[in-house]
Amino acid sequence: MDFILKVWRQNGPDAPGRLVTYEATNIPPEASFLEMLDIVNAGLEARGEDPIAFEHDCREGICGSCGMMINGRPHGPGRGITTCQLYMRQFKDGQTIVVEPWRAKAFPVIKDLVVDRSAFDRIIAAGGYISINTGSAPEANSILVPKEDADLAMDAAACIGCGACVAACKNASAMLFVAAKVAHLALLPQGKPERRRRVLAMVAAMDAEGFGNCTNEGECEAECPKNISIAHIARLNREYLRAKFFSR
Amino acid sequence: MDTTLDAKVPSGPLERKWSDYKSTIKLVAPANKRKYTLIVVGTGLAGASAAASLGELGYNVLSFCFQDSPRRAHSIAAQGGINAAKNYQNDGDSVWRLFYDTIKGGDYRSREANVYRLAELSVNIIDQCVAQGVPFAREYSGVLANRSFGGAQVSRTFYARGQTGQQLLLGAYGALMRQVAAGRVRLFPRREMLELVVVDGVARGIVVRNLVDGKLESYVADAVCLATGGYSNVYFLSTNAKGCNVTAIWRAHRKGAFFANPCFTQIHPTCIPVSGDYQSKLTLMSESLRNDGRVWVPKQAGDRRHPNQIPEAERDYFLERKYPAYGNLVPRDVASRSIKAVCDEGRGVGPGGRGVYLDFADAIKRDGRAVIEQKYGNLFDMYYEITGENAYEVPMRIYPAPHYTMGGLWVDYNLMSNLPGLFVLGEANFSDHGANRLGASALMQGLADGYFILPVTIGGYLADARLPKLDTDHAAFKDAEREAAARIEKLLAVRGKRTVDSFHRELGLLLWDKCGMSRNETGLKELLEQIPALREEFWRDVTVTGSAGTFNQVLERAGRVADFLEFAELMVIDALERRESCGAHFREEYQTEDGEALRNDDLYAYVAAWEFTGVGNRPILHKEPLIFEYVKPTQRSYK
Incomplete structure (x- = not known):
């Protein structure tokens, strides 16, 4: 298959960027989107040109490294997949494909399609955990967890921290990311003692990073590669209200 | 000159070694811990759990990874589960049995004392992870659920859907970020370790490249811990993440650390077959699938019929035929070789004839599609995305692929290499899996090393070490x-x-x-x-x-x-x-x-630990004899 690519090239956070056109030729339909970029890059490298920088690692949809806007959609067409799980057979032969980085104030561009997502780490550092030291845990089966709660917590915990939710949102809000962690821990008995402190600290950190607010339009849920439900945002809001208004 | 290596295994009976050793090892006083700086390279299960635990103890920790965030280390991709000798199923499991299965599974090429300690700690790992909020699968009663894995006849594997590694890593990452917030761990993402710094024969620091601006940075410490994973990517195509590499441990090897058993590389039987030369990596389908999936090929070489049209009598369920006691759950090495053998006979299926079927039709008939979907839904989805085939209706096609490396830097019982001050954890060391790792044991080892072993043994080293003050101008x-x-x-x-x-x-x-x-x-x-x-x-x-x-x-x-x-x-x-x-x-x-x-x-019956003598020069072989006091090595049989 052949494609025309229009790829965002940008040398650094303060450098101007622009769309550059490349031809991707002889691409097998079984190739993933990233493998298609590998082929294009191999051609650039062989000619001594600077290849397109993009982030990737596991290439099986779990590490959360890859992510780019493909024809205006985070991770491209298709539901519940990351960019590395997108295959070229999803496109039409000869199609033009526009590839851009995540666009958000809190995610500055490092180079081309690579952005700095360390804001997510700082939000987790603010409270996205249960404060237990190694060695102080009780016997695992001493606290029973209803299967329904464990399953729901797992649905939320499946977040891979890729940032597609932020990229999809017109406000560049990180609510789905924060909600997934808050909900995962609030749903489990082990997470309840710290629920108040956690939600307040994580929301404050999220605001400090410059993410926008949530206006309930649901783009994040539609583009989340792990199909994380915005019901968790409702859960986050409840946790937040509960923490704000009902002190001990 | 060849030397015989001393693993510093404590004396005493096997089941008391670790507890007695822990009670007598030298300690660093709480107020003194903050005076020590420790480097941990890698933030997978071993690295993140080590950095977090060392931070909790009060050490000053510097944590490095080449990814943009510690949460992306390749442990995240482990699917199936983590073993622990909890015996929740009342099926006769015990610490001894997990120890025995692991020694036997490794074909008697691992160190008894290490493996016993690993089996012993397995139960604490589950406790720790549950307390961190890892959402393991549960029964309707609210207790933890288990499943079976290869090389074992008991059900001792804990799991979080098909994403166990992800959930365990996020637990360790949370613990790590908590220490970052507390100021005890400083994080250095997007750094690649390029050199180990050895001063007077002692590991004292590292040189890294900042991957954003390309500058070289040096860091000095009282000890260096490498938790940088395995080297399956030497094969180019493997199930590892693209970034996985041998560089950190190879650089340390070049500086004097012995490399043990490098030829022990695990080829995992259940991966999606290669489809073309553009391919950048291979995708694993969790071994847990062999619980319900049956592996077969046509009896007749060159049978090109659609799998669903090949009648039962003309199929060869070769693992069940050759190994009736373990059937489809034989260890990975045995399964991989059998698969290769039937393909070499011309009975392989799919493009190029390098593949066998993994068939769920019987399981779906027995348990219903909903049950299979609940257990393996995400794996079936993944298979569909990659191959475009629906494994609920057509059998999966699988073929072995490089997956894990048992070899790694040589370490003693303290997880310290022959270079004082250099500790090696997780897949990066050689220690516990012998010549073959059993399924669901990698997560166990990474976390045992990081949460429970290193935090104790590194204290013993520091308490005795006389380390001169240094800075990076040295x-x-x-x-x-x-x-x-x-x-x-x-x-x-x-x-x-x-x-x-x-x-x-x-x-x-x-x-x-x-x-x-x-x-x-x-x-x-x-x-x-x-x-x-x-x-x-x-x-x-x-x-x-x-x-x-x-x-x-x-x-x-x-x-x-x-x-x-x-x-x-x-x-x-x-x-x-x-x-x-x-x-x-x-x-x-x-x-x-x-x-x-x-x-x-x-x-x-020894560990081969190689000493570097220059590129292209013959390395020097050092041996650590393996002495089996508690289990008698026998011809491994899964028949």
Whole structure:
């Protein structure tokens, strides 16, 4: 298959960027989107040109490294997949494909399609955990967890921290990311003692990073590669209200 | 000169060794811990759990990873589960049985005391992870659920859907970020370790490249811990993440750390077959699928009918036929070799005939589609995305692929290498899996090393070590920085015609052919000609675009491939030297009449630990004899 690519090239956070056109030729339909970029890059490298920088690692949809806007959609067409799980057979032969980085104030561009997502780490550092030291845990089966709660917590915990939710949102809000962690821990008995402190600290950190607010339009849920439900945002809001208004 | 290595295994009965040792090991007083700076490289299960636990204890920890966030380390991709001897199923499990299964699964090439400690700690790991909020699968009663895994006849594997590694890593990452917030751990993401700094024979620091601005940075510490994972990517195509590499441990090896059993590489039986030469990696389908999936090929070579049209009587369920006691749940090495054997007979299926069926039709008939979907839904989805085939209706096609490396830097019982002050954890060390790792044991080992073992043993080292104050102006740091810079300049100066990946692919194919699932003397000797020639061509004709002082992914890859090209030779030398078959190391010359691995305990019951003597020079072999006091090595049988 052949494609025309229009790829965002940008040398650094303060450098101007622009769309550059490349031809991707002889691409097998079984190739993933990233493998298609590998082929294009191999051609650039062989000619001594600077290849397109993009982030990737596991290439099986779990590490959360890859992510780019493909024809205006985070991770491209298709539901519940990351960019590395997108295959070229999803496109039409000869199609033009526009590839851009995540666009958000809190995610500055490092180079081309690579952005700095360390804001997510700082939000987790603010409270996205249960404060237990190694060695102080009780016997695992001493606290029973209803299967329904464990399953729901797992649905939320499946977040891979890729940032597609932020990229999809017109406000560049990180609510789905924060909600997934808050909900995962609030749903489990082990997470309840710290629920108040956690939600307040994580929301404050999220605001400090410059993410926008949530206006309930649901783009994040539609583009989340792990199909994380915005019901968790409702859960986050409840946790937040509960923490704000009902002190001990 | 060859020496015999001392593993410093404590005396006393097996089941008391660790607890007695822990009670008597020297400690660092709480107020003194903050005076020590410790470097941890890698943030997978071993690295993140170690950095978090050391921070909790009060040490000053510097944590490094090449990814943009510690949460992305490759442990995240582990699917199936984690073993623990909880015996929640009342099926006769115990610490002893997990120990025994692991020793046997490793084909009697691991150290008894380490493996027993691992089995002992397995139960604490589950407690710790549950307390952290890891959402393990549960029964309707609210208790934890279990499933079976290869190489075991009990059900002791804990899991979080098909994403157990992800959930355990996020637990460890949370613990790590808590210490970052507390100021006890400083995080250095997007850094690649390029040199280990050794001062007067003691590991005292590292040189890293900042992958954003390309600058070299030096860090000094009282001890260096490497938790940098395995080297399966030496084969180019593997189930590992693209960034996984041998560089950190190879650089440490070049500075004097012994590399143990490099030829022990695990080829995982259940991966999606290769579909073309554009392919960048192979995808694993969790071993847990073998609980319900049945492996088969047509009885007749060249049978090209659609699988659903091949009647039961014309199918060969070869694992069930050859190994009735374990059936489809034989260990990985045994399954992989059997799959290769039926494909070599021309009975393989799919394009190129390199594949076998993994069929869920019986399980779906027995349990219903909903149950299978609940257990493996995400794996079936993944298979569909990659192949476009619906495994609920058509059997999956699988073929073995490089997955895990049992070999790694040599460590003693304290997880310290022969270089004082250098500790090695998780897949990066060689210690617990012998010649073959059982499923669901990698997560267990990474977390045991990081949460429970290193935090104790490193205290013992620090309490006794007399470490002079140092800073990065020391000559050893300046030398290491110069070495790293010179290497980068050399890569950029070649300005040849071939891409980095083309060399990596070629190296991978050579190794896969002659040092993969089976090896023989002729092939290995050919490799010892071919690898140095390829390495020479690399340094003559590779093209590395861009410059040193910028974000440069080609340069990152070039450095890693350069190290793989040196390391591969050691792997082949080790495979050649070990004239026996054991676990994943199958030498065609040494097999039983029915084609099983034939060990030679008289001559090879040792750990081969290699000392670096220069690129292209013959490394020196040091041996750690393996003494079995509690289990008697026997011919491994899963029949």
